[in-house]
Amino acid sequence: MFLATDLVSVFVRSIFIDNMIFAYFLGMCSYLAVSKNVKTALGLGVAVVFVLTITVPLNWLLLNKVLKDGALAWLSPSLAKVDLSFLAFIMFIATIASMTQLVEMLVEKLSPELYGALGIFLPLIAVNCSILGGSLFMQERDYEFAEATVFGLGSGVGWLIAIVAIAAIRMRIRYSNVPAPLRGLGITFIITGLMGIAFMSFLGITL
Amino acid sequence: MSDVLVQSPAEKKPLIGKKERKLITDPLSDNNPVTIQVLGICSALAVTTQMKPTMVMALSVTAVIALSNLVISLMRNAIPSRIRIIVQLTVVSVLVILVDQILKAYMYDISKQLSVFVGLIITNCIVMGRLEAYAMGNKPFPSLLDGLGNGFGYGAVILTVAFVRELLGSGKVFGFKVVPDVLYQAGYVNNGLMMIPAGALFVVACYIWVQRSLAKHLEEKE
Numbered sequence: 001m002f003l004a005t006d007l008v009s010v011f012v013r014s015i016f017i018d019n020m021i022f023a024y025f026l027g028m029c030s031y032l033a034v035s036k037n038v039k040t041a042l043g044l045g046v047a048v049v050f051v052l053t054i055t056v057p058l059n060w061l062l063l064n065k066v067l068k069d070g071a072l073a074w075l076s077p078s079l080a081k082v083d084l085s086f087l088a089f090i091m092f093i094a095t096i097a098s099m100t101q102l103v104e105m106l107v108e109k110l111s112p113e114l115y116g117a118l119g120i121f122l123p124l125i126a127v128n129c130s131i132l133g134g135s136l137f138m139q140e141r142d143y144e145f146a147e148a149t150v151f152g153l154g155s156g157v158g159w160l161i162a163i164v165a166i167a168a169i170r171m172r173i174r175y176s177n178v179p180a181p182l183r184g185l186g187i188t189f190i191i192t193g194l195m196g197i198a199f200m201s202f203l204g205i206t207l
Numbered sequence: 208m209s210d211v212l213v214q215s216p217a218e219k220k221p222l223i224g225k226k227e228r229k230l231i232t233d234p235l236s237d238n239n240p241v242t243i244q245v246l247g248i249c250s251a252l253a254v255t256t257q258m259k260p261t262m263v264m265a266l267s268v269t270a271v272i273a274l275s276n277l278v279i280s281l282m283r284n285a286i287p288s289r290i291r292i293i294v295q296l297t298v299v300s301v302l303v304i305l306v307d308q309i310l311k312a313y314m315y316d317i318s319k320q321l322s323v324f325v326g327l328i329i330t331n332c333i334v335m336g337r338l339e340a341y342a343m344g345n346k347p348f349p350s351l352l353d354g355l356g357n358g359f360g361y362g363a364v365i366l367t368v369a370f371v372r373e374l375l376g377s378g379k380v381f382g383f384k385v386v387p388d389v390l391y392q393a394g395y396v397n398n399g400l401m402m403i404p405a406g407a408l409f410v411v412a413c414y415i416w417v418q419r420s421l422a423k424h425l426e427e428k429e
Contacts, residue, residue, distance in 0.1 A: 022404065022405075023404055024249075024253055024404070025248065025249045025250075025251075025252040025253050025404065025407070026249050026253075026327070027249065028248035028249045028252070029245065029246060029247070029248060029249065029332040032245055032248065033245065086304060086307075086308060087304070088326075089300045089303055089304050089307065089326050089329060090297065090300040090301065090304060092326075093296050093297075093300050093329055093330075094293075094296075094297075097292065097293050097296055123292070126292065126296070127292075127296075127330050127332065127335050128330065129249040129250075129327050129330045129331070129332075131330075132326065132327060132329060132330045133249075133323060133327055133330075136323035136326045136327065137323060140322060140323060179416075180419075181415070181416050181417075181418075181419035181420040181423075182412070182415070182416050182419075185242070185245060185415055186412045186415040186416050186419070187412070189408045189409070189411050189412035189415070190408065190409060190412045192405075192408050193405040193406075193407075193408030193409045193412070194405070196403075196404055196405035196408065197403075197405045200403065200405070
C-alpha cells in the first residue's frame with residue numbers, strides 16, 4: 001500500500017516540476033494556437049483536465065489488464081504468456097479518440113451550456129500531444145492505479161495553468177512594441193522559455 | 208489508339224516536374240511546418256539536446272509523414288468523412304508502431320533516449336495536418352512528395368536547433384568534441400541554459416526571428 005502523501009507528491013510533481021508544457025513541451029500546438037485570449041484558453045484547459053483524468057486511468061487498466069506481458073492471465077492460464085505491449089500506442093490512441101467522442105456527446109446531452117463553451121475544443125483534444133503523452137508517461141513510470149489517476153489530473157491542471165498564464169500575458173503584450181519579426185510566434189516562445197525557467201525553481205522542492 | 212496518346216499529355220511529363228519540386232522545396236523555407244505553420248512543436252523542442260537522436264527523430268517523422276500521406280491518399284475516396292480522424296489515427300499509429308519496433312530492435316539506446324517521443328509522433332500535428340490538408344484531396348504520388356517535403360522541413364529545423372544546442376551546451380557535434388580543450392583551460396564554459404528545456408524555446412525563437420527578418424512577408428500582423 002502507498003500513503004496519501006505519495007499521491008500528494010505525484011500530484012504536485014505533475015503540476016509544477018514535470019509540467020507538461022514547461023518540462024516536456026507536450027500539447028504545444030494547441031497551447032500556441034488557442035492562447036490568444038484567456039476565456040477560450042480556460043475552456044480548452046478545463047477540457048484537457050477532464051479528458052486526461054479519464055483517459056490515463058482507463059489506459060492504465062488497459063495496459064495492466066490486457067496488454068502487458070502476462071497481463072491476460074486473469075482470463076485463462078493459457079494466455080499467461082501473451083505479450084501485447086507492442087499494441088500500446090494504437091490502443092491508447094483508440095481509447096483517447098473514443099473517449100473524446102464520448103465526452104463530447106455526454107457534455108452535449110447533459111449540459112448544452114458547457115458544450116457551447118467547450119464544443120469546438122473537444123475534437124481537437126484527441127490529437128493534443130499532452131493527452132497521449134500522459135498515458136505514455138504513465139506506462140514509462142510504472143504508476144499504480146491511484147497514482148495514475150492523480151497523475152492524469154495533475155498533468156491536466158499543470159497544462160491548464162500554463163495555457164491560462166500565457167494567454168493572459170499575450171493579451172497584455174499586444175500593447176508592447178515587439179520587433180516585427182518576433183511578433184506573434186517568436187515572442188510567445190521566448191515568454192514560454194522564461195516561464196519554463198521560473199518553473200524550474202520548483203525543482204529545488206523535495207517531496 | 209492514337210486518340211488515347213493524344214488525350215494523355217500527362218504521361219509525357221517528367222516524374223519530378225516543377226510542381227513536384229515545389230512540393231518538396233516549399234516546406235523547407237516559405238511554408239515550413241514548424242516555424243510558419245506552427246505544427247509539431249512538441250517533439251521539435253524535446254528531443255533536440257543532441258544531434259544523433261534528433262537525426263533519428265527527423266528520419267522517423269519523415270518516414271511516418273510520407274508513408275501515411277501515401278496510404279491515406281490511396282484510401283481517400285473510401286473514407287467516410289465523419290470518421291476520417293479515427294481512420295487517420297489508426298493508419299498513423301500502425302506506422303509509428305512499426306518505427307518504434309524497428310528502433311527498439313536496431314537502435315535500442317536511442318530509442319530509450321527518445322522515450323515517449325517516438326509514440327508521440329502519432330499526435331504530431333504535422334502528420335495530421337498534412338493528412339487533412341493535402342492527402343485527403345490529392346493523388347498518391349504528389350502526397351508522398353508533400354510528405355517527404357514536410358518531413359525534410361521539420362528535419363531541417365530540428366537539426367539546426369539540435370546543432371546549436373549541442374555545440375553551445377556540451378561543445379560537441381554528433382557526439383564528437385569540437386570545442387578544443389585549450390578553450391576550456393582558458394575559462395570557456397559550456398552554456399547550461401542550452402541543456403534545459405527553456406533553451407530550446409529560445410533557440411527556436413531566434414530561428415524564427417532570423418527567418419522572418421530575412422523574409423519580411425512572413426511577419427505576423429497582430
